[in-house]
Amino acid sequence: MNKELEHSFVKLLEEHQNIVHKVCRLYTNNQDAHNDLFQEITIQLWKAYPKFRGDSKFSTWMYRVGLNTAITLYRKSKRNIKTQDYDGVQFKIKTEEYDDTEEQQLKLLYKAVHQLNDIEKALVFLYLEDKNYKEISETLGISEVNARVKMNRVKKKLKTILNP
Amino acid sequence: MDELELLKKDWQKQDEYFTKKCSEDIYNMLQKKSSSIVKMLFYISIGELIFWSIINSIPLFSSQDYNNKMNAIYENVNILNWLTFISFGIIILFVYLLFKAHKSILVTDNAKKLMESILKTRKIIKYYVAYNLVFAFLCMVIGLFYTSQNDPKIAAKLEGSKDTELVVISAIAFITTAAFVTAIWLFYKLLYGILTKRLNNNYNELKKLEI
Incomplete structure (x- = not known):
């Protein structure tokens, strides 16, 4: 593949890398596994890039490839087994307005989301990214109605995990 | 407040806390090899094709003496040659099917379609393994039959055996062959x-x- 293509890809990925980081954040539980998945998603994006025609936004295309890699192609790294879990604190601790109650609640929420299965996590991810049900259904290959039904079930499941 | 709404609020703030990859990091990642399940299936299917092609090629590379002996046992009907040709035809068919299946795996499809394409590829490999095991089983049974009939040493030994002994010998040979084939099949089931x-x-x- 030519240098120009490589250069444009690297530039776009560098600019939109947070999407990949967020997918990794949801599907891994430590920094090593995060880096492994980040690398695999980058490789898959690069392999698919020559056929990216710009019909959709680069970011929209990244959501699909990133999620597909996380839930379908990626073979879980052994490094994922390590117990050095992520939680909300590492992000929030750096903020100035620190609210302990909210902090605790967020920590529990992140843990609860990590207990969901891969498909449920994908739904939550797209929901958190403010995608509408049409986009969610198109990304996962299910009907819009089923996406809504499943999302409601996930919300109930999260409630049950948080208040057993 | 809905739990997910609270999470969404926090989720959208986290961007600045990720360890950013610089362009050099990304360039380095592009040089690395993928370790995806598709890659694994691809390597396994190549391994299967090579392994079974070698097994099927054995008759082609055996010595003339051995071939003469085999022809005597198989009454010059060239069964081995026919079986070898048929199996190569089937290998070519599977190569084509696997190539087509691998081509249809697109990471840009929706999640369900992508999974279906991968599972279809995996199914083709499964059929290929099943075909080879059935073929190996049939070859062993045919081989045992012709050997018992036409190999002078074995035929002479069997001649002196009673009917019940013959039944026991045949049953043992059949069960051993079936157990061998089943063991390989279970190994593949576990692997996949x-x-x-x-x-x-x-x-x-x-x-x-x-x-």
Whole structure:
């Protein structure tokens, strides 16, 4: 593949890398596994890039490839087994307005989301990214109605995990 | 407040806390090899094709003496040659099917379609393994039959045996062959089971949504 293509890809990925980081954040539980998945998603994006025609936004295309890699192609790294879990604190601790109650609640929420299965996590991810049900259904290959039904079930499941 | 709404608020603030990859990091990643399940299936299918092609080629590379002996046992009907040609034809067919299946795996498809394409590829490899095991089983049974009939040493030994002994010998030979083939099949089931467990679970989860 030519240098120009490589250069444009690297530039776009560098600019939109947070999407990949967020997918990794949801599907891994430590920094090593995060880096492994980040690398695999980058490789898959690069392999698919020559056929990216710009019909959709680069970011929209990244959501699909990133999620597909996380839930379908990626073979879980052994490094994922390590117990050095992520939680909300590492992000929030750096903020100035620190609210302990909210902090605790967020920590529990992140843990609860990590207990969901891969498909449920994908739904939550797209929901958190403010995608509408049409986009969610198109990304996962299910009907819009089923996406809504499943999302409601996930919300109930999260409630049950948080208040057993 | 809805739990997810609270999470969404926090989720959208986290961008600045990720360890950013610089362009050099990304360039380095592009040089690395993928370790995806598709890559694994691809290597396994290549391994299968090479392994079974070598097994099928054995008659072509055996010595003239050995071939003469085999022809005597198989009454010059060239069964071995025919079986070899047929098996090569089938290998070519599987190479074509696998190539087509691998080509249809697109990471840009929706999740369900992508999973279906991978599972279809895995199914073709499974059929190929099943075909080879059935073929190996048939070859062993045919081989045992002709050997017992036409190999002078074995035929002479069997001549002196009673009917019940013959039944026991045949049963032992049949069961041993079947056990050998089943053991290999179970090994493959375990191998693919481990490899595609997560993929199968996720696919079933998506399928469940359709019901």
